[in-house]
Amino acid sequence: MGATASDAESMRIRNRHRKIRYGYMMGMFLALLWGLWYVPGSLMWLIDPFLGLYESVAETNGDTTAMIVTAVLISGANALMATVVLTIWNAHLRKFREIKRTIVEFRAVSKYLLLAAVFAGPMAVFGSYLATGFAGAAFSAVAALAFPLVGTALTARFAGQKLSGRAIAGIVVVVAGCMCIYVVGLIDELRSGGMEAMGYVGGLMAIFGWGLEGLVVAKGMDISEPDAAFHIKMLSEVAIWWIVIIPILILAGFPIQDYVLGIFTDPAALLVVTCSGFAFGYCTICYYKAYPMIGAGRAMGLSAMNAMVAVIFLFVLAGQVPAWTVVAGGALCVLGIFLMFYEKEENLESIRGEQGASA
Template structure:
């Protein structure tokens, strides 16, 4: 009887791991394709000519905030009505959001994943390009694995540590310090170009720590209602904190001009909706993978998105990618596969050490 029970448990664990990797892979496909929509947001009116925004670096900051405010607002609306409504979980959403001991952690995740990570990567897309932004964010899995390890003892095998080290090497190629310094110090560089590189760094730090938080708090709630709580908290941060700050800095007239110009652009609203259905919906799969295979593995497999991003940007938009970015991405992905090909026994270990 005990041997039969042990066999059933072992089979269940194998199924859990298999589905964890499948779900994380689906996340990578959606997130990679989303970079086409993320890029188009910067091309269509009013962002193509930036005439509706202040000049210089402040204009880029305000434009980025405008894009992301509309994006998260549509995310809350679309996922609430169609996803939570379609899965019969909408009634659980208010209960999760009103449980402060739990929702405060989702709010913390929203700060890291929204105004820090997504703000950073969107600035990087606007200043430098989508392929660079996508590749730089690969390092989020390294940050997530370290945070989960030292915060709540998520196991990281020797092979996984090797994979992380390889990914760090890839990250050095992607960021390419000499090229970065040369571009920032170039007198002909766009005003505030350094914000794009700073945004790239903020993106992988923010998403990495957010992943560790998600891996912990999802133990207490359903991942779908928890994720929507995180999205709602992010929308609140934009509306209650960030935009009042911009009103103080540039005045209510400039803020109204920026927001109304975006609202009046059908092409922007269409591409933002596509960004929500691909990029933001990929979060659903990523968060579902965390309880199944752990934050380190979940984020690592999900970051295969960079391959789909580079391919999609070239196929659909004809955008080439610098060789050092491609090389760094290939090295980082090799590190991901090192983490993936753990032995069967190590994969069947609990993702927690306690």
């Protein structure tokens, strides 16, 4: 005995601090892993069987079609391997029964996770490849980085998540900082006059795809366990790529079937895809764990930092020296994160501002 009410209150504040720190840590790990994912993610384009598929489709249908078809196989392989990683993770955490309980409640919860897979997979990923192909890599990256702004607006409007002015300012500054990284490339692309309308369509698909994913995930995560939720979302994504899109492309005459086996038999390909699956799988875990703790807006804002992390990894691993815009962008990112992190913790007691009244 002997514990007083004030002991309990100070313990509660410590617990709240720990909880918020945990949410932010998950957000940081998300950005780190996403940035790291770009290393195997971009390596896949350079190795067989993906390169072989690209060359074979390019010969008959041109470069842009080849890029899209290859992007489908890469996305499918990445989703499959990430799901394998998540399966091992959830077997260890003994979540299979919760996953089954959640999947069968389609109308109440798992429909949101299926929708998240549609928005994140075919819509956003495919859109960002279209943007890359028809407009340019820098445009595509800037478009992808704008998603936290759209996602934050959508979750505030349709999922009732509340954000302080300071948090919104932080998110905007982080996103602007990350975009700064690509500003020179974007100006070059705009000047070259090579932007095609399809590129803008792709950019919009990426922004709204990931933004809408944020919204439906926020709705699904309210009433499901993060570990179960991301597993169901990834399973849905695997189904979309391997049961719907890849068979459609094969029926349309693209020779994907000749290259699928190569992913698992070629040791180099298997290694790269496994690394990609690990990075992507754990990135998803961190994303979905940050959601209920710090809210969708902050989690998405932090995730934009992946651009910064990718630049750092490319600098360390490939010796690409960053330009001054990258340094400026990095400084803005740090400032934005400080803005977010040092807001009043009471604001984060509940991501909908419910608790305050009763506390």
